[in-house]
Amino acid sequence: MVRFPSEEWIALFKEELNKNAAYKEAAKDWEGDFLFVITPDEGLKKETVFYVDLWHGICREAHLAKHNEKAAFVFKGPYSNWKKVINNELDPLRGLIRGMFTIDGDSKIILDQAKAAQELVNTARKISVDFEG
Amino acid sequence: MTKTIDCYFWNPDLGIDDTLEFTYEDIGNDIELKKPVLTIQALEKILEDLKKTRKEYLLSLDIPDVIDKIGRVASLWMDPGYKGRKTALDVLPTVTGFSPEMLEYWGFDYFLSTMRKENLPLFGKLHPHEYREFSKLSDGLVKAYGISTIIHSKFQPEIIGHVCAGNILGIAAFEMIMDKLVDAATWVKVPSEEPVFGALYAKSIEEVDPRFAYSIAVLPFGSDQKSLQEFLFSKSDIVRATGGELTRKSLTELSEKYGVPLAGHWHKFSFITIAKEYLDSRARGIAELASLDICAWDQQGCFSPQEIFVELGGEVSPLDFAQLLAEEMETTTRALPKGTNSGKIQVLDGYYQYLTKEMMGEPVKIFPSKDHQWLVIYDQSTMNFDPSPLFRVIRVKPVADIMEIPKIVKPIGRFLQTVGVAIPDTRLIPFADAMGKVGASNIRTVSSMTLQKSWEPWDGRFPLHELMEHDTVHWVSIDTRNIDNELQFALKRKRSIVDERLKRNGTWEKKE
Numbered sequence: 001m002v003r004f005p006s007e008e009w010i011a012l013f014k015e016e017l018n019k020n021a022a023y024k025e026a027a028k029d030w031e032g033d034f035l036f037v038i039t040p041d042e043g044l045k046k047e048t049v050f051y052v053d054l055w056h057g058i059c060r061e062a063h064l065a066k067h068n069e070k071a072a073f074v075f076k077g078p079y080s081n082w083k084k085v086i087n088n089e090l091d092p093l094r095g096l097i098r099g100m101f102t103i104d105g106d107s108k109i110i111l112d113q114a115k116a117a118q119e120l121v122n123t124a125r126k127i128s129v130d131f132e133g
Numbered sequence: 134m135t136k137t138i139d140c141y142f143w144n145p146d147l148g149i150d151d152t153l154e155f156t157y158e159d160i161g162n163d164i165e166l167k168k169p170v171l172t173i174q175a176l177e178k179i180l181e182d183l184k185k186t187r188k189e190y191l192l193s194l195d196i197p198d199v200i201d202k203i204g205r206v207a208s209l210w211m212d213p214g215y216k217g218r219k220t221a222l223d224v225l226p227t228v229t230g231f232s233p234e235m236l237e238y239w240g241f242d243y244f245l246s247t248m249r250k251e252n253l254p255l256f257g258k259l260h261p262h263e264y265r266e267f268s269k270l271s272d273g274l275v276k277a278y279g280i281s282t283i284i285h286s287k288f289q290p291e292i293i294g295h296v297c298a299g300n301i302l303g304i305a306a307f308e309m310i311m312d313k314l315v316d317a318a319t320w321v322k323v324p325s326e327e328p329v330f331g332a333l334y335a336k337s338i339e340e341v342d343p344r345f346a347y348s349i350a351v352l353p354f355g356s357d358q359k360s361l362q363e364f365l366f367s368k369s370d371i372v373r374a375t376g377g378e379l380t381r382k383s384l385t386e387l388s389e390k391y392g393v394p395l396a397g398h399w400h401k402f403s404f405i406t407i408a409k410e411y412l413d414s415r416a417r418g419i420a421e422l423a424s425l426d427i428c429a430w431d432q433q434g435c436f437s438p439q440e441i442f443v444e445l446g447g448e449v450s451p452l453d454f455a456q457l458l459a460e461e462m463e464t465t466t467r468a469l470p471k472g473t474n475s476g477k478i479q480v481l482d483g484y485y486q487y488l489t490k491e492m493m494g495e496p497v498k499i500f501p502s503k504d505h506q507w508l509v510i511y512d513q514s515t516m517n518f519d520p521s522p523l524f525r526v527i528r529v530k531p532v533a534d535i536m537e538i539p540k541i542v543k544p545i546g547r548f549l550q551t552v553g554v555a556i557p558d559t560r561l562i563p564f565a566d567a568m569g570k571v572g573a574s575n576i577r578t579v580s581s582m583t584l585q586k587s588w589e590p591w592d593g594r595f596p597l598h599e600l601m602e603h604d605t606v607h608w609v610s611i612d613t614r615n616i617d618n619e620l621q622f623a624l625k626r627k628r629s630i631v632d633e634r635l636k637r638n639g640t641w642e643k644k645e
Contacts, residue, residue, distance in 0.1 A: 093196035097314055097597060098288045099258025107255040107271055107588070114197035 004086060004129040005038050005048040005079075007064050014052075014062035017123045024057035027116035031055055032109065035065055037076035043132040044079035054120075073105030079132070088125055093117065135159075138224050140168045140328035142335035144182050144347035149175045162227045166328060168353045173364050179350045180368050183292060183318035190344045192316055199313050204250030205341045206334075210241060211249070217337045221330060228329050229302065230474030231431065238630050239429055239469060240302050247587050248303075248310055254587045257315065257597035261606045267562055271588040274562075274611040278569055285394040285603040290370035293317040293600055296362075296384060298375040299326030300433040301583075306334035307596075308373065309349050315600050318348045320365055328353040356383065367391045371600060374398065396599045398592050401435035401550035402520065404442065404542070405579055406564070408535050408556040411620075412447025412454060418624050419555045420457035422580035424465040425627050426553050427507070429583040431471055432523045436551040436575070436582050439521035442532045442541075451531035452498065455511035458529065459500030462507045466525070468634035471506055476524025480505045483526045490514065518542050535560070539567040546572030550592060553579040558616050569609035576611040578619040580627055586612055 002008040017023055033053040040047055049065035075092075081100045084090035093114065095101045103110065110117060137157065143149075154170040169175070209215045218241060226233045231240075246252065259270070261277035268274060293315075295308040305321045309331075312319040323331040331351045339346035354361050356379070366372055366387045373396040374384050381399045388395035405426065411419050426438050441458070443451035487499045487510045496513035507525035518541060521527060532538060535556060542549060549572045556564055565576045574593040575585070587596065590608035613619035635641035 091196055093200075093255070094316070096255055097196070097257040098601065099256070099260070099598070102260070102263075103255065104269075108251040110255055111200060111251050111253055114200045118195055118197045 001128050001130050004127075004131055005044070005050065005064075005082075009127065009129065010050050010052075010062045010064060012127050013050075013124060014059045016126055017059040017062075017120070020119060020123050023116065023119035023123060026119045027054060027057045027113065030057065030113050030116050032072040032105075033061075035069065035071040035074045035076075037074060038082050039076065039078045041078040042080045042083075045132075073103060073110070075101060075103050077101035083131055085121060086124055086127075086129060092121055135163045135165055136224065137165050137167050138220070138329055138332075139336075140166050140323065140332050140351075140353040142332045142339075142346075142349065142351035143179050144186065147178055147182050149178055160227055164224050164227050166228070168328065171352060171354050171358070171361055173360065176352075176361060176364055179352075180292065180320070180365075183320065183348060183350060186344060186348045187291060187316070187318040191313070191318065191348045194345075196314070199345075200250050200253060202338070202342050202345050203248065203253065203310050203313065206338050207245070207249040209337050209340070210245050210334075215337075217333050217340075221333050224329055225302070225327075226472065229299075229327050229472065231302070231472040232470040234469050234634065235428075235430070235472065236302065238634060242630075243584060243626070244303055245306070247585060248307060252587050253310070253314065254595070254597055256588075257595065257601055259595065259598070259608075264608075267565065267611065269614070270610070271586065273586070273589070273613055274565075275590070276566070276569060276609050278607040278609060279605050282605045283602060284605065285371075286601070287370055288315075288601045290315060290317045290600060292369045293319055294365055294369040294372040295319065295321045296372065296374035296376065296380065297321060297324055297331070298377070298380070299324030301430055302327065302330055304375055305331030305351065309335065309338070311596055311600060313345070313348070314597055317370070317600065320350045320352055320369070322362070322365070323351055323353050325353070325355055356380065359383075363387060363390075366393055369393055371396060373600065394603055396594070396603070398435070400548065401592065402518070402542075402545055402548050403436050403438050403551035403553070403582060404440045404518070405438045405553040405582075406535055406538055406556060407441065407443045407454065407579070408554075408560060409444040409447035410557045410560075411555040412443070412449040414448075415620075416447070416449040416454060417457050417461070418620070419579060420454060420461045421465070421627055421631075422555070422578075422620070422623055423458055423553070424461035425469075425580045425631070426582040427462065427525055427527050428465045428469050428471075431474075431476070432521065432525055432527075434583055436577075436585070437523070438527065438551075438553055438582060439523070440518060441527060441529045442535065442538050443529055444535050445531050445533050451529055452511050455498070455500055455509050455529040458527070459502075459509040462509060462525065462527075463502060464635070465631050466502070466506050467638075467640055468631040471525060476522070477505055479522035479524045480508050480526055483508050483510065483522045487512070516541055518545055535564055536567060538564075539571045542568075542573075543571050549573040551575040551577055551582050553577055553582040554616070555579045555620060556616065558614075561611065561616060565609065565611050569607070572607075574607065574609055576609070578613055578616060578623055580623045581612060581619075
């Protein structure tokens with residue numbers, strides 16, 4: 001069990017992603033880094049941002065983002081909605097469509113790589129977590 | 134040999150086909166349209182099955198799967214060899230009155246490409262407070278006007294109904310696709326003027342995934358069959374409709390009677406604005422682009438321009454621009470001819486009305502086509518916005534400053550929709566802002582007026598959001614963040630459509 005969100009969680013996420021053959025296949029054409037922004041609500045008091053660098057099916061880097069770190073895509077939503085995604089109660093793209101998340105970046109690429117995005121989420125769901133409150 | 138075209142679609146395993154009567158309408162050219170005589174009992178079964186399919190199948194799909202299926206269907210239609218496309222091209226000229234060239238080279242090659250998977254909207258709801266100035270969205274800009282008061286909210290609609298107008302091809306297909314992105318089952322009442330394409334598109338979805346397709350029913354019936362419309366309305370979570378004043382009145386009554394929200398898209402006006410900066414060596418290119426907006430769908434869409442405001446002070450005067458436009462109307466019309474419902478009477482009416490004015494010494498000049506296929510009118514007699522008789526009749530009006538236009542069109546503000554523009558980036562934002570305040574919703578590069586990008590708002594509301602929530606915010610979009618680039622791209626696209634056609638029929642002439 002690791003705490004979500006935390007440095008441990010993102011390190012484990014990178015490890016799991018690089019073990020995921022389905023992700024490797026689905027994301028073989030993917031080039032681009034992400035900021036995953038978790039805005040505070042419920043038990044989370046402070047905004048947490050993960051930086052994840054994805055390159056042709058490999059996660060090259062993943063860490064708690066430093067101040068002002070930039071990425072090609074920014075996927076942002078409140079903590080309560082991230083919990084729903086990780087608990088398999090919400091498809092993140094459905095969340096986007098319903099305004100529960102926002103994305104900044106070229107949506108054409110996301111649409112083209114929707115299967116890869118799905119595998120990212122599937123990987124996150126494999127990690128047993130403790131939530132903040 | 135007569136070709137019979139089914140104008141309906143639902144899950145064939147329902148077993149209702151044997152219980153229904155069908156009519157066969159001969160529309161000429163050896164084509165007959167097969168339509169069911171629908172009953173309330175049949176509709177009950179259809180709706181029950183739609184709900185079941187949604188629950189048991191549609192909701193089990195991940196959105197990437199949904200996007201993938203939509204993309205595969207769109208790819209079928211982009212393929213000139215696809216049998217559904219061939220059937221559509223065989224019958225739609227007779228059904229719709231549009232020319233085969235318009236349907237194929239504008240409709241299928243460009244208009245339908247808005248439904249390709251990479252063009253789908255990936256957001257349903259934006260937060261207005263983040264868009265109080267024009268801000269990036271996809272490859273354009275959007276801005277929110279007004280305070281957000283939520284009037285209706287249901288983020289998981291079970292059944293969405295659509296009542297489609299018949300002036301533009303493809304609305305039914307667009308609606309089916311949008312509904313799937315919000316996990317809803319769909320019924321579509323297709324228009325009696327064009328009852329074919331919706332069923333053909335649904336069948337192409339069936340080819341990709343039958344169960345996915347069975348969350349859709351395409352229902353042809355006349356607006357006079359009020360009991361059917363009322364029944365469907367009463368069983369839906371929301372109804373989106375396009376149409377004229379009669380449709381608006383009758384559906385508003387139903388909406389109030391059953392408390393079912395109505396997302397209505399009614400009669401609108403659109404126009405073009407050309408800034409003086411583009412009236413230099415690029416003026417002919419701008420005239421080429423404007424001619425495409427006027428010719429597209431024979432000017433029948435709410436997004437089709439009805440007037441062109443041309444700013445004074447450029448190297449090319451508004452009168453000379455009208456002359457250039459007339460020359461380009463001739464060229465574009467040769468490549469994309471008018472259909473059989475050509476509105477020749479409207480063109481002639483416009484011609485004689487303005488010929489009289491010209492003879493009486495009024496400050497107007499007409500540029501007619503030899504065979505009354507189109508008409509360009511330079512009109513300095515009034516600054517008021519005048520609706521066009523349509524069918525490729527356009528008025529060109531001089532304006533001292535483009536910032537005067539919002540004041541000119543203010544009286545029809547709530548009916549405004551699309552403004553086609555050739556305005557430099559530095560002047561575009563203030564112009565778009567002023568137009569947004571007056572009531573327009575889409576600022577598009579000239580020649581793209583009829584090519585809605587799926588991320589753009591539709592009459593001030595986003596197409597997906599509108600299916601789930603209604604509020605009082607009015608959204609305004611600009612379809613590009615770099616007008617020069619977009620104009621260059623648009624000109625290449627226009628020439629690839631028009632010049633290529635003319636080269637093929639041997640009437641192409643190289644431009645200076």
